[in-house]
Amino acid sequence: xxxxxxxxxxxxxxxxxxxxxxxxxxxxxxxxxxxxxxxxxxxxxxxxxxxxxxxxxxxxxxxxxxxxxxxxxxxxxxxxxxxxxxxxxxxxxxxxxxxxxxxxxxxxxxxxxxxxxxxxxxxxxxxxxxxxxxxxxxxxxxxxxxxxxxxxxxxxxxxxxxxxxxxxxxxxxxxxxxxxxxxxxxxxxxxxxxxxxxxxxxxxxxxxxxxxxxxxxxxxxx
Amino acid sequence: xxxxxxxxxxxxxxxxxxxxxxxxxxxxxxxxxxxxxxxxxxxxxxxxxxxxxxxxxxxxxxxxxxxxxxxxxxxxxxxxxxxxxxxxxxxxxxxxxxxxxxxxxxxxxxxxxxxxxxxxxxxxxxxxxxxxxxxxxxxxxxxxxxxxxxxxxxxxxxxxxxxxxxxxxxxxxxxxxxxxxxxxxxxxxxxxxxxxxxxxxxxxxxxxxxxxxxxxxxxxxxxxxxxxxxxxxxxxxxxxxxxxxxxxxxxxxxxxxxxxxxxxxxxxxxxxxxxxx
Numbered sequence: 001x002x003x004x005x006x007x008x009x010x011x012x013x014x015x016x017x018x019x020x021x022x023x024x025x026x027x028x029x030x031x032x033x034x035x036x037x038x039x040x041x042x043x044x045x046x047x048x049x050x051x052x053x054x055x056x057x058x059x060x061x062x063x064x065x066x067x068x069x070x071x072x073x074x075x076x077x078x079x080x081x082x083x084x085x086x087x088x089x090x091x092x093x094x095x096x097x098x099x100x101x102x103x104x105x106x107x108x109x110x111x112x113x114x115x116x117x118x119x120x121x122x123x124x125x126x127x128x129x130x131x132x133x134x135x136x137x138x139x140x141x142x143x144x145x146x147x148x149x150x151x152x153x154x155x156x157x158x159x160x161x162x163x164x165x166x167x168x169x170x171x172x173x174x175x176x177x178x179x180x181x182x183x184x185x186x187x188x189x190x191x192x193x194x195x196x197x198x199x200x201x202x203x204x205x206x207x208x209x210x211x212x213x214x215x216x217x218x219x220x221x222x
Numbered sequence: 223x224x225x226x227x228x229x230x231x232x233x234x235x236x237x238x239x240x241x242x243x244x245x246x247x248x249x250x251x252x253x254x255x256x257x258x259x260x261x262x263x264x265x266x267x268x269x270x271x272x273x274x275x276x277x278x279x280x281x282x283x284x285x286x287x288x289x290x291x292x293x294x295x296x297x298x299x300x301x302x303x304x305x306x307x308x309x310x311x312x313x314x315x316x317x318x319x320x321x322x323x324x325x326x327x328x329x330x331x332x333x334x335x336x337x338x339x340x341x342x343x344x345x346x347x348x349x350x351x352x353x354x355x356x357x358x359x360x361x362x363x364x365x366x367x368x369x370x371x372x373x374x375x376x377x378x379x380x381x382x383x384x385x386x387x388x389x390x391x392x393x394x395x396x397x398x399x400x401x402x403x404x405x406x407x408x409x410x411x412x413x414x415x416x417x418x419x420x421x422x423x424x425x426x427x428x429x430x431x432x433x434x435x436x437x438x439x440x441x442x443x444x445x446x447x448x449x450x451x452x453x454x455x456x457x458x459x460x461x462x463x464x465x466x467x468x469x470x471x472x473x474x475x476x477x478x479x480x481x482x483x484x485x486x487x488x489x490x491x492x493x494x495x496x497x498x499x
Contacts, residue, residue: 004496073455075482078495215484 010068011081015143017064018085018092021057022139025092026132028054028099029198033128036106036191037121044103054096061089080215084208088142091201091208095135098194105187105194112184116174120188123167127195130160131202138205142212150209153202154220160199167192243274243463243476250277252416252446253298257312260290260297260470262305267293269470271312275463280438280447282457282478285467286493291450294467295418298448299335300328317415333360336409340421342401344393344408349376349385352393352404356412371411378444379407380437399430403437410441417441419449423456435460454494458482466490 001009028047035043065082068074074082134156141149168189175185203220210218253275260268268290275281283291296302298314300321314321321331344352353372362368372389376382381403385396393404402422409417419438423431438447438460451457457464458478465475466487474481474490485491492498 007496075454075458075494076485076491080483 007068007072007074007078010064010072011078014061014064014068014082014085017057017061018089019139019143021054021061021089021092021096022135024054024057025095025099026135028096029102029128029132029135032099032102032106033125036102036109037125039106039109039111041107041110044106047103048100051096051100054093058089058093062086077212080212084142084212087208088205091204094201095198098198101194102191105190109184109187114181114184116178117184117188120167120170120174120192123163123170124188124192124195127160127163127167127192127199130156130163131195131198134160134199134202138202138209142205142209145209145213147210147213150206151220154206157199157203157220160196164192164196245276251275252277252317253448254315254318255312256315258297258314259311260293260302261309262293263307267470268297271472273465273472273475275446275448277446278442278444279462280442280449280460282461282464283448283450283467284452284454284457284464284493286498289467290470291467292420295337295420295448295450298416298418299332299337301332301337333412334415335418336412336414336416337418338402338405338409338420338422341425342398342405344396344401344404346392346394348390349393349396349404350389352408353411356408360412375407375411376404378410378441379403380433380440381407397430399426399433402426402430402434406434406437406441410445414445416446416448419447421450421452424452431456454482466493468493 028050031043032047034040035047065086068082069079072078134153137149137156138153140146141153171185171189171192174181207218207220210216210220251274253273255271255273258268258271259266271294283294285291293302297310298316298321302308302310310322316331316335319326345355347355350372353375354368357368357371362371373382373386376385381400384400385404388395393401396404402425406417406422422438423434426434435456438449441447442462449457449461461478463475464478464481466473466481466485466489468489474485474487476486480486481490482494485494
């Protein structure tokens with residue numbers, strides 16, 4: 001194996017670790033939403049307990065990236081790829097944190113049903129679906145260095161933002177009509193915020209992909 | 223557009239366009255090469271080189287072995303003509319005057335353009351005499367003036383403190399890094415305008431390399447420096463502009479930051495990231 005082939009192998013290894021972290025975050029988000037929708041307290045607690053794995057994966061990526069930089073002294077696209085991997089790993093790790101936050105809110109909500117919340121719950125589910133798709137496509141865009149796909153991912157965030165605004169308004173209305181629902185409404189507000197922030201972090205992944213390919217900073221979060 | 227089509231389009235650009243970098247008007251050009259071609263017998267070693275090299279800057283020349291970078295800098299002081307089978311065409315304007323002009327005295331050119339080589343090559347003389355050698359040839363006999371030149375040159379080459387108490391000792395007793403800085407001091411002693419450096423740190427240990435790099439950075443305040451280097455990080459660390467040579471051609475010439483972050487030509491990217499060479 002030539003030195004360059006060995007370096008490419010190391011870069012692939014780093015990408016595999018990033019994919020693993022992304023898939024972990026995606027699974028955590030899946031499980032958090034399911035636990036929230038089925039009001040499964042035990043499953044929520046498991047998500048919280050599992051979060052150490054995301055932290056560990058994240059730390060491994062950072063350590064590995066620093067070791068590659070030290071050994072290979074990369075430049076140009078190689079260097080950008082490693083630095084962007086570090087940044088994207090931070091975003092994925094945050095997504096896993098949001099899954100934990102959703103699980104914590106689910107535990108605080110306890111078991112209760114409220115028919116007036118149907119619209120809100122539908123919106124939250126839709127926000128989750130879009131974020132989930134953004135997560136998968138965001139990783140693909142980065143791996144394939146696909147600027148077009150990165151821009152599509154960033155555009156998907158607009159719909160999440162719209163749903164966020166709509167849901168917040170509806171939750172305020174519910175709160176005004178039923179002030180005694182304050183705890184329930186607050187937890188749903190939190191969950192809505194966590195999903196919106198998740199989509200924002202994946203938009204960062206898209207921006208980092210554009211930077212990787214073009215070497216230019218572009219704000220896709222506007 | 224496919225990568226191949228883009229590459230082809232890029233290759234179609236004239237070398238003239240590639241060598242042109244937007245610079246503030248006050249920046250003086252010290253060297254300008256126009257359609258410079260060079261042959262060693264039948265081997266076409268430099269092909270249509272157009273480069274503008276600016277005053278008080280460090281210009282790095284990078285490229286794989288045999289790409290013509292050493293040939294290029296040896297052409298800038300006409301040292302390459304020492305090889306009998308060399309033929310050249312085109313122009314090299316140094317401060318606006320064509321150095322290939324028959325009336326251009328080569329001695330004057332080499333007084334203005336000093337050179338430092340890959341391996342330190344001190345004369346088998348004392349440290350003092352190494353530095354005083356050039357000025358003496360230029361007719362300076364006054365001991366006091368020579369003392370001043372020796373001290374100033376050694377100070378400028380950041381080696382004065384290490385050798386001031388042993389100026390009469392043989393230069394061969396110095397370490398490799400010290401010998402190389404001595405050679406730089408020797409080049410400075412004749413007060414050149416440009417210093418050409420052909421892989422000046424490739425035979426040095428990392429500490430001596432950093433010392434020479436620091437020195438080169440300081441020297442650009444007073445001189446224009448053209449440095450051939452195989453060390454990508456060195457070019458990225460110290461130079462203002464970088465020219466990438468491949469098979470006798472300038473593939474890309476730009477601000478060093480650009481070359482090492484977002485090179486325009488795929489071949490440059492492949493070279494600096496170690497995909498060939």
